[in-house]
Amino acid sequence: MVRILLIILPLAGLFLGWIIRWLYARFQLSSTEQRAERLNHEAIKEAEAKKKELLLEGRDQLQKERNQQEREYRERRIESQRTERRLLQKEENLETKQIDLDTQRNKLTDREGRVKDREVLLLDEEDKWKKALEQVAGLSTENAKSLIMQSMENEAKHDAQVVINKIEQDALNDAEKKARDIIVTTIQRLASDVTSDVSISSVNLPNDEMKGRIIGREGRNIRTLETLTGVDIIIDDTPEAVVISCFDPVRKEIAKVSLERLIQDGRIHPARIEEVVQKVTKEISQIILEEGEKVVFDLGIHNISKEIIRALGRLHFRTSYGQNVLNHSKEVAIVCGMIAAETGADKEIAKRGGLLHDIGKGIETEGDGTHTELGAELARKYNEDPRVINAILSHHNDIEPSCVESVITQIADTISAARPGARRETLNNYIKRLENLERISTSFDGVDKAYAIQAGRELRIMVNSDSVGDSKARDLAKDIAKKIELEMRYPGRIKVTIIRETRVVEYAR
Numbered sequence: 006m007v008r009i010l011l012i013i014l015p016l017a018g019l020f021l022g023w024i025i026r027w028l029y030a031r032f033q034l035s036s037t038e039q040r041a042e043r044l045n046h047e048a049i050k051e052a053e054a055k056k057k058e059l060l061l062e063g064r065d066q067l068q069k070e071r072n073q074q075e076r077e078y079r080e081r082r083i084e085s086q087r088t089e090r091r092l093l094q095k096e097e098n099l100e101t102k103q104i105d106l107d108t109q110r111n112k113l114t115d116r117e118g119r120v121k122d123r124e125v126l127l128l129d130e131e132d133k134w135k136k137a138l139e140q141v142a143g144l145s146t147e148n149a150k151s152l153i154m155q156s157m158e159n160e161a162k163h164d165a166q167v168v169i170n171k172i173e174q175d176a177l178n179d180a181e182k183k184a185r186d187i188i189v190t191t192i193q194r195l196a197s198d199v200t201s202d203v204s205i206s207s208v209n210l211p212n213d214e215m216k217g218r219i220i221g222r223e224g225r226n227i228r229t230l231e232t233l234t235g236v237d238i239i240i241d242d243t244p245e246a247v248v249i250s251c252f253d254p255v256r257k258e259i260a261k262v263s264l265e266r267l268i269q270d271g272r273i274h275p276a277r278i279e280e281v282v283q284k285v286t287k288e289i290s291q292i293i294l295e296e297g298e299k300v301v302f303d304l305g306i307h308n309i310s311k312e313i314i315r316a317l318g319r320l321h322f323r324t325s326y327g328q329n330v331l332n333h334s335k336e337v338a339i340v341c342g343m344i345a346a347e348t349g350a351d352k353e354i355a356k357r358g359g360l361l362h363d364i365g366k367g368i369e370t371e372g373d374g375t376h377t378e379l380g381a382e383l384a385r386k387y388n389e390d391p392r393v394i395n396a397i398l399s400h401h402n403d404i405e406p407s408c409v410e411s412v413i414t415q416i417a418d419t420i421s422a423a424r425p426g427a428r429r430e431t432l433n434n435y436i437k438r439l440e441n442l443e444r445i446s447t448s449f450d451g452v453d454k455a456y457a458i459q460a461g462r463e464l465r466i467m468v469n470s471d472s473v474g475d476s477k478a479r480d481l482a483k484d485i486a487k488k489i490e491l492e493m494r495y496p497g498r499i500k501v502t503i504i505r506e507t508r509v510v511e512y513a514r
Contacts, residue, residue, distance in 0.1 A: 166476045208264050210245045218273050219247065219264070229275040233282040234260035254322040259289050293318030300335050304342075306357055310387040316367035323366055333421050334363050340417035345410065351392070355410045358396030359417050361389070365397070377403050401494075419498075438495060445488050449481060463500040464489075470507045478503045 210216065220227045220240060227238050236251035238260070247264065251257040263285045267273050270281075294311075297318030301309055320331035341359030345352040365380030374382070380397045392407075396414040399406040406412045439457040446455030446466050451473040455466045466485065473481060482503045489499060 170479065208247045208249065208261055208268070210247060210268065213245060215268060216240050216247065219268075221273065221275075225275060226273055226278060229278045230260065230264065230282070233279060234263065236260040238264075254324070255289065255293070255319055258322045259285050262289070293321065296321040296331065300331060300360070304335065304338050304356060304360060306338075306353075306360060313361070313364065313383065313387055316364050316383065317360070319367035319369070320363065325363075325366075328422070330363055330366055334360050336421045337362060337414070337417045340420055341410075341413050344413050344416060348409070348413070350409045350413060354390055354392050355396075355413050357390070358393045358410050358414045361393060362397050362400045362414050362418060375403070377401055438493070441493055442489065442499070445492065446485055448488075449485060451477075451481065461495065461499065463502065465502045465504060468503055468505050470505050473503075473505055475505070478505050 218226070219230075219238070221229075227240070231238055234251075235253070235256045236249050239248040239250055241248070249257055249260050249264070251260065259282065263278070263282045266281050266285065267278065270277070293315055295318070297314035297316070300317060301307075301314060317331065317334070320334060321329070323330045325333070338356045338359035341355040342352050344350075345355035361380065361384060363376060363380065364383060365374075365376030365378065368376075368379045368383055377398050377400070381394050384394050384397055392410050395404070395407045396411040398404045399411045400414050400418050402415075406415065438461050442457040442461060442464050443455045446452055446464060451468050453467045453469055455464065457464055464485070466482075468478060468481065482501045486499075486501045489501070
């Protein structure tokens with residue numbers, strides 16, 4: 006019995022606990038449902054209140070928009086009425102103007118008729134007067150018109166020539182003054198020594214016995230020296246001197262220095278000759294590079310390739326009419342920079358063009374091109390500025406200058422070459438130039454005599470006063486100057502002066 010109770014009591018406790026939990030759960034569920042129902046009811050009330058509020062706001066907004074539209078409609082209606090009144094006023098004005106125009110048109114029509122009638126009468130009168138004038142003058146209308154036109158044409162030509170002469174004279178005076186100021190300032194600032202460099206092609210010997218040692222046994226020494234240097238060594242009856250002949254100034258310099266060292270050393274044989282020539286060749290190459298770098302540094306020019314610098318250095322050993330080409334190029338570059346600074350041109354391009362204008366003379370090539378073509382090709386190869394290339398090509402007028410820097414290069418080249426003592430010309434070239442100047446002048450009609458004076462710097466021409474008038478004299482001077490420019494090469498410029506005079510001779514008996 007006790008065991009049964011021990012079993013039943015726990016079971017009864019469990020059942021009782023389950024019943025209590027179930028009842029509590031039912032209570033909780035009922036409380037939750039009531040709370041949910043209350044919340045739902047409150048939400049419905051709140052939604053209805055919100056709905057009423059929104060309806061009221063919408064009704065107010067709609068009323069505002071309706072009032073705005075009615076106000077705008079009233080304003081547009083008022084504006085439309087104003088426009089309509091203005092259109093009516095314009096229409097009335099147009100009708101008034103149309104009436105006035107019709108009245109004016111009628112008046113003009115009447116006046117036009119009267120003018121036509123008067124024009125017919127005037128034409129008849131004009132014909133009568135023309136016939137009367139032709140009878141009095143003895144000329145037809147066409148002949149009189151031709152005479153008048155010819156007279157007016159001659160008068161206009163004369164007046165035009167006078168104006169042209171005055172304009173040309175004024176322009177010439179101003180241009181000459183400005184150019185003179187620039188050139189004088191440039192030359193004064195340059196102030197270089199007036200020197201002329203002569204290429205020496207002979208080597209002095211201590212005695213005539215040295216000639217035999219230079220020739221060597223069976224001529225092997227002189228043959229070795231000529232083969233290594235590429236020059237011709239002339240040994241003749243000239244006492245204590247050996248002449249070196251070569252068109253390449255660098256090779257000539259190498260041969261000259263090598264021979265002087267061999268003579269000073271006293272050991273003259275093929276092996277020693279080869280050793281000395283190799284050493285001198287290296288020294289000359291170094292001198293070439295140093296001379297090129299020195300002139301570039303002195304001028305303050307940058308970004309020049311080594312090959313162009315070497316070509317500049319080779320100009321140190323070359324002369325033109327006794328003038329050292331490298332010194333000439335440096336001088337041209339300085340003058341170019343000064344003139345460019347005075348005229349507002351590109352100073353750096355002008356200096357570069359002046360320095361490189363004769364660069365073709367320093368190129369080692371066997372081509373048949375001119376030094377301007379070779380120089381332009383080298384400058385183009387190393388990407389020089391197109392204006393520099395044009396300055397190289399045009400400084401001897403091979404092509405037309407395309408920029409002011411090219412013209413400045415021409416001017417500077419002429420200044421450097423034409424200044425006193427810069428160059429020497431042979432007597433034959435000097436005489437030939439004077440003869441050509443006089444020949445060109447006398448080839449024109451109306452020229453009696455021509456004289457080249459001032460060392461060929463001025464040409465004075467005597468013309469026939471009967472066949473050459475004042476206006477024709479100016480044209481003749483221009484034609485002669487143009488022909489000289491086309492047919493001759495000369496430094497500086499040549500002044501052409503036309504002299505026309507009338508001589509009347511009478512004798513008193």
